[in-house]
Amino acid sequence: MANEDQFKKVISHAKEYGYVFQSSEIYDGLSAVYDYAQNGVELKNNIRNYWWKAMVQMHENIVGIDAAIFMHPTTWKASGHVDAFNDPLIDNKDSKKRYRADVLVEDYCAKIEAKIEKEVKKATKRFGDAFDKAQFLQTNPRVLGYQEKIDSILSRLGKSLENEDLADVKNLIEELEIADPLTGSKNWTDVKQFNLMFGTKLGASAENAMDLYLRPETAQGIFVNYLNVQKSSRLKIPFGIAQTGKAFRNEIVARQFIFRMREFEQMEMQFFIKPGTQKEWFEHWKEHRLKWHLSLGLGEDNYRYHDHEKLAHYADAATDIEFRFPFGFKELEGIHSRTDFDLKQHEEYSGKKLQYFDPESNEHYTPYVLETSIGLDRMFLAVFSNSLVEETLPNNTTRTVLKLPAVLAPTKAAVLPLVKKDGLPDIAKKIVEDLKWDFNVIYDEKDAVGRRYRRQDAAGTPFCITVDHDSLDDNSVTLRHRDTMEQSRVKIEDLSTIINNEVSVKNWLKG
């Protein structure tokens, strides 16, 4: 399936099976805002819990908080968002479409990168088992040429953005002859900066109203609370504070379903460390976070690190964990070494000391911070898009399966009486009553059992439990596995243990 078709299929499947709906659809929707439906909310909760378990509950030195979306407006002055949370935008004069200038250039580089991948594929075919990919990438003249081109473009883009040289960003777009992806027009406006924060007002009367922002990231709620948490928890450095919650950004280009939304959810952890130790912690969290991703079994080849050329104003090192979405490799999670920038800024703007007293070295210092920040909705899209497959079966029919990792699946099992009579529904309902204490399970008696299986396959349910006439005598049922379609006969009393073994967070996280 072509990637674009696959992506369309993902979006329509998400709607058809109750995962994601366009917000306010009856009013033709609101651009880049989405609602999670009955299955979507379960999947989203499960992803959030999987993260929370791994990041908070499995670490003695990490605790969670839930800060408010509204914060004192000076927060955003101090953090640099009022002055610097901008994206460079460019308009196409013919199509009137608006783009992020840096993304146009990055997409251009992604095309060159696709050429490298093509060369690798060709060489893999030619050399077979003897093929050494690392050596090929380091020595093949054509690949080296492509890579050099990418490096020089990205390094120039990085420098121009850092120096706020927007004229040069436009020059770069023109020199590379980048065209509007939708129309092919190369008639561009100048590049301008655009602040991404949403503003709102607090207060009843217009004169006394206070200008507020909807938070564009959850991190600042952690920074302003770090000393409160440290003192009330008596945690010692190194320690972390985590939270999940909504963030809002007035994104310029938001055309990729839940990949880039104007209202989205982040899962962030700020790790407070001794200055000078940031390099080792950066490496530690890079590795640790990738391990978390890999534990879900979406395929090692679908992840890669991307070190930043252009560092944000607060960072001394940054890397993205990128995922292979249906539209290519894109950022899924960011890992940033934020130095003491945020805490120092808050000290300056609030006039309050935010220093930590280190009982071991007997000194006061402002901690450095290592951040891991992942978009919950992006993670949802990564899991969902990767799981949706169309299989051709041995009898040449096809089936659509949503192979969600069982630990994240919204419904763990569907309980199906083979027929709607002879006491089978009673047994099935009793199984539902027992299992629902521990798992999200459903009862379904409508249609032939084969169709019910297909429906559950497409909805992502890892198990179907079928009650038939033999169940009346042997207290057993047929357990069908979604991915292999294998069926086995199991005792009703063993169901809970079998399912738990396959869906428990512990078993998945431990690997």
Ligand code: ATP
């Ligand atoms: P991008 O470069 O894609 O705009 P970013 O570098 O601005 O992302 P961060 O500020 O590092 O993103 O935010 C951390 C994480 O939050 C990202 O890795 C991403 O998963 C998620 N995220 C950021 N912006 C959005 C958005 N508009 N919609 C959904 N998720 C987002």
